[in-house]
Amino acid sequence: MVSATSSGTPYYFVPHPSKWPMVGAIALAFFGFGLASWVNGAPFGPWLFAIFIAILAYMMIGWFGAVARESESGLYGERVDVSFRWSMSWFIFSEVMFFAAFFGALYYARSIATPWLGDLDHRSLLWPDFQATWPNAGPAGVVEPFQTIGPWPIPTLNTALLLTSGVTLTIAHHALKDNRRAPLAFWMLVTILLGFTFLGFQAYEYVHAYSELNLKLSSGIFGSTFFMLTGFHGFHVTVGAIMLSAVLFRILRGHFTPQRHFAFEAAAWYWHFVDVVWLGLYVVVYWL
């Protein structure tokens, strides 16, 4: 189909017709209808959503499996490699913009909405007792009192964990480039374990917040921004850890060469991105 160069690698690899995009679209149909019925209390909602997860997992394994096979059989030339690099960078850029929306909401709530709610008009006409400080539980007395979480100890430990995992990941990368496979697998495993430890701490912190601090998603604008920012970050850590695990799985099967291993690098870029977002959170959400 594609005219081949002497090495057997096509000038640009264009795949044959594939069922995976269609499978993915069907999965997302279950996602849309499932989530919409779930949040509205329909009993079949969670089932539809579970079907979505199942089809999605099937698609990811099949699709990424196909890509890994194509890559290992040498179908991806120089150009395809560059394409992967551009696409992963701009995908991460779009993720940055997604987080920007929530960071922007936090900024707006703290620096614009809160002073507004406590200004003279609102005080004299609506809520004489409201103190325009951060954190606050809203002016109208609809939010139960809650306590907040400071940077010490868990968030700081988590910062250390993520930063360390960035280092171990780099060590693994060097091992890959030097073709030392055993240290490569080891340091990948360490990285993934650090990631899951982070998630464990995060889960512990959430339980603590809900059960002892009365800090909930419904704790006014503070709870909203706190849980949405840390929650979406935690979700991205989970995705990153799954990516790293898939890479580790491929490493164990002998994939990648010291020269060609973009899947590794893509997962690593993503991991560093998640790391940087965390640093922002650590400063803006826990510290300030």
Place this chain on the structure above:
Amino acid sequence: MSAVLDHPGDHAHGHAHDHPSGWRRWLYATNHKDIGTMYLWFSFAMLLVGGVNALLLRTELFQPGLQILRPEFFNQLTTMHGLIMVFGAVMPAFVGFANWQVPLMIGASDMAFARLNNFSFWLLPVAASLLIVSYFVPGGATAAGWTLYAPLSVQMGPGMDLAILALHLMGASSIMGSINIITTILNMRAPGMPLMKMPMFCWTWLITAYLLLAVMPVLAGAVTMVLTDRHFGTSFFNAAGGGDPVMYQHIFWFFGHPEVYIMILPAFGIISEVIPTFARKPLFGYSSMVYATASIAILSMIVWAHHMFTTGMPVTGQLFFMYATMLIAVPTGVKIFNWVATMWRGSMTFETPMLFAVGFIFVFAIGGFTGLIMAVAPLDIQIHDTYYIVAHFHYVLVAGSLFALFSGTYYWIPKWTGHMYDERLGKWHFWASMITFNITFFPMHFLGLAGMPRRYADYPMQFADFNAVVTIGAFGFGLSQLIFLWMVIRCIKGGAKASDRVWENAHGLEWTVPSPAPFHTFETPPVVK
């Protein structure tokens, strides 16, 4: 620029798997031309669905008083008309053009990620079915307006959730599509084609794709916050809990204003391809065109609050957003100047693509001027949320984006189908559209200035005459589009054989491949000299 090709299109012999047939060809597609075709048909279907919504609205508004619709249903139709037209018709249509044309124009064998490309497409019918099903759930479809302002959007029934999730899917589709387009343009241009020699259509799409990447995720964030405010007790847009409904408007318009440029920049690209061909002169001021496009995109990220002059912004904010908005008129003016200068002393002919392109310049400029008027904060406070705004955005979106899409279709359809379209039908389509468009939307300026608010099912007696005229125009415009459909069908079925170059003075790689463009093109990159 010219190109040397080695036997285009003949690679497929004996490779049955490369010519998939039956349903697999479409459902499992990995060919940019097939996927482009699906995008174009999908968007045309959505244009008709959204158009039927609009005609129902106009029927209700033909006379004062309530005739055929309950007000609640009227609001649902208004909202869905906007959502379907923006996300279902205009945006996918431009992606369809990008799919067909970008690889052909830069000499690439396909889009960079063929499977991802198909995934992007097939998310759209899924999203459309979420939207259409939402009419039938308890409480009906969302009626919060296409902008989905909180707190209204926080209060509505399950139809709102379906709309939010549909937006998520369409957003994901746009993001994947943009990544694909950016990668294709940056990485797959034929050797010898530097960025600054790339066809203008590709430039405008490259910049549009960046805009999409920057703002679609922000829309996703905004509607996610609406979803959690609705169901999970968050207070983002609830002042009682310390949030602020105005914050929704800020986040939405941070997406929303760049979004309107997402819908017009590729249109500028099409016009910049068509005019040089029919003026038989190269595009005037190519590099200023590139810089103007980029400046429009950058400026569009810092003007969003011109949609919010009536929310009680501090006066410094009003001044900043007012002047920043007016600044956009400068690069826009550069573009219009360049198109006119391209035509200046050209040897012009007026085939249908050119008619639509010249028509575009006239009517789009009117929309740009009304935009400038609304950019003036003290004026906007008077006309905000009136029919003046409705007039403005239909001048830029229908006479702008849609006319450019028509222009591009007539221009490239001989390449797509291998047949010339029927010039007589094309001319009918143009003149019918142009006249009925203005009958429909010009009186809206007067209605708005006289104070008729938008998004209401009823109005006082003094607005009756103009509204009757508008409704008649709207039906005329709707019917005119059937001429277009008829033209397309006839052109697919048959017609005079199109030559490779199609137009006497057409330049660019797409004109070096046969008409219709074979299933596979440029498998080895052409050499551009």
